[in-house]
Amino acid sequence: MKGFIFLGLLAGPFYYAQNVQDSVKTAEIESISFLKRLPVTKEIINVEKDLGQKNLGQDLPILLKNQMSVISTSDAGNGVGYTGFRIRGVGGTAINVMLNGVPYNDSESQGTFFVNVGDLTSSASQIVIQRGVGTSSNGVAAFGASVNVLTKNPGEKFYLKSDDSYGSFNTQKYSAEIGSGKFWKNRLSLMGRYTQIHSDGYIDRAFSDLNSYNLTALFEENKTKIRFMAFGGKEKTYQAWNAVDRKTWETDPKFNYSGAIYDAAWENIIGFYNNETDNYHQNHYQLLWEQNLNSHWNLETTFHYTRGSGYYENYKQDAKFSKYNLPDLIVESQTVKKTDLIRKKWLDNDFYGAVSTLYGKFENLDLNFGLVGNTYFGKHFGNVSGVYFPEIFEHEYYRNNGTKTEFSGFAKAIIKLKRFEFYGDAQLRNIIYNTEIIQQGDGEGVELDKTWLFFNPKLGVNYRIDSGKLFFSYAHAHREPNRDDIFANPEIQPEKLHDFEAGLEKSFGAVSFTTNLYYMNYVNQLVLNGQINDIGEFIRVNSGKSYRMGVEIGALARLSKQWNVSGNLTLSKNENKDFKNETDSGFESLGNTPISFSPNFIGNLLISYTPTQNLSLGIQNQYVGSQYLDNTNNSDLELNAYFLTDLNAKYTLNLKRTAVDFKLLLNNIFNKKYVNNGFVDDREPYYFSQAGTNFMFGVSFRFQ
Template identity: 60%
Template sequence: MKGFIFLGLCISPFYFAQQVGQDSIKTQEISGVKLLRKLPVTKEIINVKRDLDNRNLGQDLPILLKNQTSVETTSDAGNGVGYTGLKIRGVDGTRINIMLNGVPFNDSESQGAFFVNTPDITSSASNIVIQRGVGTSSNGVASFGASVNILTQEPSEKSYFSTQNSVGSFNTHKHSFEVGTGSLLNGKLSMMARYSIIKSDGYIDRAFSDLSSYNFTAVYKNGNTKLKFMTFGGKEKTYQAWNGISKEQYETNPTYNSSGEIYDANGNIVGYYNNETDNYKQQHYHLLWEQRFNDQWNLNTTLHYTKGQGYYDNYKSDQKFSKYGLPALIVNDSIRIERGDLIRQKWMDNHFYGVVSELNGQLERWNLNFGVVANQYYGDHFGRITSGSNLQQVILPFEYYRNHAIKNEVSGYAKALYKIDNFEVFGDLQLRHIDYKSKVDQASLEEAPEFSKKYSFFNPKVGVNYHLGAGVLYLSYANAHREPVRSDLKENNEIRPEQLHDFELGYHHNFGDLYLSANLYYMLYRDQLVLTGALNDVGAHLHQNVGKSYRRGLEISAKYRLNEKWNALANLAFSQNKNKDYKIETANGTESLGNTTIAFSPNFIGNFTLNYLPVKNLELSWSHKAVGKQYINNTQTEEFKLKPYYLSDFVATYKTQWGKTDIGLHLMVNNIFNTRYTNYGADYGVPYYYAQARANFLAGVSLRFN
């Protein structure tokens, strides 16, 4: 029945849509976005206030983006609070370039984007720009599936105080408070600040989240000069839920969490360690100087610094002391005890700083953009034994490993768009150099990554637009390279960087009440670092080079306004994602499995949203999402297949004014048909699954005092 509803909704292609239609033209023009709109790349620009605010009740940003084209998301805790994951075109988050106002946001070593460290960042955003495929040259890690640039709000010219408060399933609640000074010093200075608290017990057992975040922005304008200082960050404590569960557990007890299991001498579970948690604090500082020289030229330069520090805590049962460099316990000069239960902490203490600078020019037929980037990352990794059994001979805490890493990156790019009659020709050249070293100061058998790598990449891109009345036809080619992440180098020091050739052909047209967009893509990889399904010791998926592989597909989207009360949004993505001649190692040697589907790459993703405004100030939205089959590893065997799934959400929002106060009432019901599903897994020799929440809700009240 549910699948039939979705199929019926999608039969009529004139309803298909995404949030990059004609309405996006009205969004605030922020530096870089104006040029991006013109470029022959596959993109969508999301107005956060219009498109995401009604759903922003406590869930993480990736979950709020789940209905965008070719996007799939997952959540460790199952309900979208805490650690969440984002994939675009089947490409995992470590290979999606995330930026905040053009400043790199991905972690330099893992290249992941951990939004849990800056919860409720959506409340400080104005627009989110998603480029699918390689896109244009940008300021962070190489984009191998997409790039996402989060553009933050500017302080309001009028003073205000606002608060958002919501509660919901699994004891989830969010409280956010924001204040703006309005214009000061004759309109030259304005400031705003936000503080948020988000807590949840999670859908998965003990997978609680205790999150807080802040944002402070000050802007000073004087003539053609603008200075902007922004500091933001957060603190998180989450119970670990990254192990997954077996097929039997998924079918009988899908909320089970094996993290923190405590065993007796016979191997029976007798309890759970209550502090099996991840603890991390991150602080960001950005100082922007924007200088407008004349009507043609402007310069934007940002100095940035990020400080991160934290650890995760583990109970480890019956461990060999020698594994951690611990001495044996000698009892009565004759009994030698070499094992015991341990509590360990793995720490990170890191710094990331640099400069990002862009020069923009517009000369008659030319749009020009030049950029330079210089960043350095310095990080310490170390482990401590904090307590345990049979440790009388040790002074605690005992440090059992320490290593540090330095990663330097320098890059520069030049972009040009030239208009000839109905054509616009685009060129983009980027040079990127990375010097990445990891040195062991103190080693254990468990942690000893040591390497020194240098990579130099040249990434050219070309494209052309052809304007057909209210429509635009575009064709582009982009070449990109990307270095391996720390965990991949730790597992295999000989792992190679990957290369991508991305071809995009698209067309978008505005018919008035109907906006249509369609594109074909072909992404040809060499040495693609695909997910293997295996996990490292912190629940992160490992990659491997697979020689030649490709992703190709068709993406269709549209927006249709029937009348003042009804409008519809939808998008469809059909794809093939293949390893060419995939090989595995068996007891009999190397075996070829032929062409296999790349892990975690669904062949279909579809979204449909129907919006209805029955009376003034009331908006009802019914969203549908369908995802096709995918596989946990690259063998394409039935045992490791994740089944297709269908989800449906309902959102109701009522907004009104009482004097100078804006009032909003919000209700969101996720997975209204109570579907049991999983969209992520792990390969432990047998498949493991991450169960996602069944029917759940969030309800909230927002107030703004002007």
């Protein structure tokens, strides 16, 4: 069976992204309607239809792992807690993630931390993925893809809903949701959701405790639609970002070094600190105003505010007082210079702004104008407390601030001339980033005053054919380095990208086919060097010139009312040109080398079977080729290819006004031992272990 599935994967590269509407029809969402016509590679995912069957507690990046060119990762190994994804080999800091068009990437680190908004999938109606540069949008520039999560509106009728699940590693999810339906002369509707998720994690002690909520109010009258949303979450996770060396992975893959306490000789682990945790809460507030001005013009404006605060905690053994701005202590006439400390590093930040987009629609001309203004203010500080000296309590040893402001605007147009549609897009971004040191300590912070002004033009053309289209596009994009990049090297350069895309979309009755060729030519691309810093974030360096090129193929075959077969295939080549590796003695030229974390082959095969109206079964297969942990083309730092198979099943019991769904998800059914993420320390590989066979079982109730 395993060989049969693998042959099917190689022989049948299919792609499936079904587009079913929820309470707000896609035709009413101007941004989606405009996007569908653009000559860019894209997927529009209906969350309930495409992801609902496996939404049992794992984070959004894990649920997207079978999408085109996507690889998902999990620190805890089972998809709960800190997770992430790469698209076309590009990491999360270069993927522009938005929530309802509002930037979600952290302004300073440019990372996306889905752990802060647990169960985000349950609040989403659609997810739009654009690969490559795509079209101009809000937030950081897309250097591999952009992902826009569109949250759902309240339903038109009253309902009650609960989603509860349990699975391997004591993973539990409890969620309740209520919708008021329309009232007040059919103009107002409300909904609210609250979710708790707990998991012990596959990795030792890598537990996650996640709480999240979503409150939405929608007002609709004539040509006006106003939606207010308050959503967010609170997380506490035991740190699992240290990974394990290769020898340990081979013998004890679940081992976790985080929180280890050693003996006096630093040779043996004598225990673990039980609160080696990450703690953060994040609250989002968005006011979306959609106004139909007349038969040709629509205006969408969003005001947003995000409040975040939290810290991660570490046990620091034999720490020098001087490192933490503490004087040496005199104990029984002896000078004590070191002791064990509990360290907390804090981030307290605010992000606010406005996003406004004007849509114009005429007979042969579509126009789109956007203005964005956002400000981020982050306070970074650290405290230590004594383990053996209680007089050391919450001593602040460093503090620095960062402020980042962005103003940008774009203009887009689509002109239709018979079978041709010509597309133009111009964006101007101005970014100002300042940092200041209030108190120096532990090498934290640096004084910076940076300004970037980027002009990002794009153009393309569609040629309409029967039941499909051919398209070509070119995009030039720039992107500023993040906080860690600049701190590591204040002279680091912004990235530049020339992105060429050409594709075909075609339907043949029951078969839909899509293929896309891409060539992404980078200058000063910031690539992962395989190393991580002290909080598990990957370190990046300018690689000079590099490129990513490949073909993406996908199709959907509706074989019958019961059978659907779909899948996708990515074949690519990802190389640094004349890569220079930094060593203790200087730089060595390694010639052309593979870009880190960029496999040349990614394939997915999905088969669904619906024997009755109430029962559906599915199988998902993924094959990922080998990839490197750094850019040196060292075979000792290569991750092996892997093949995974997951199964899911859903049975719906329809009662009077109530629907009960029973869902089962079996992951990695062949118990494959594999690694899809890691780093390099002292030229040795470290691996993030992933779980073997595991399951989730869920029950959903909906009363209406």
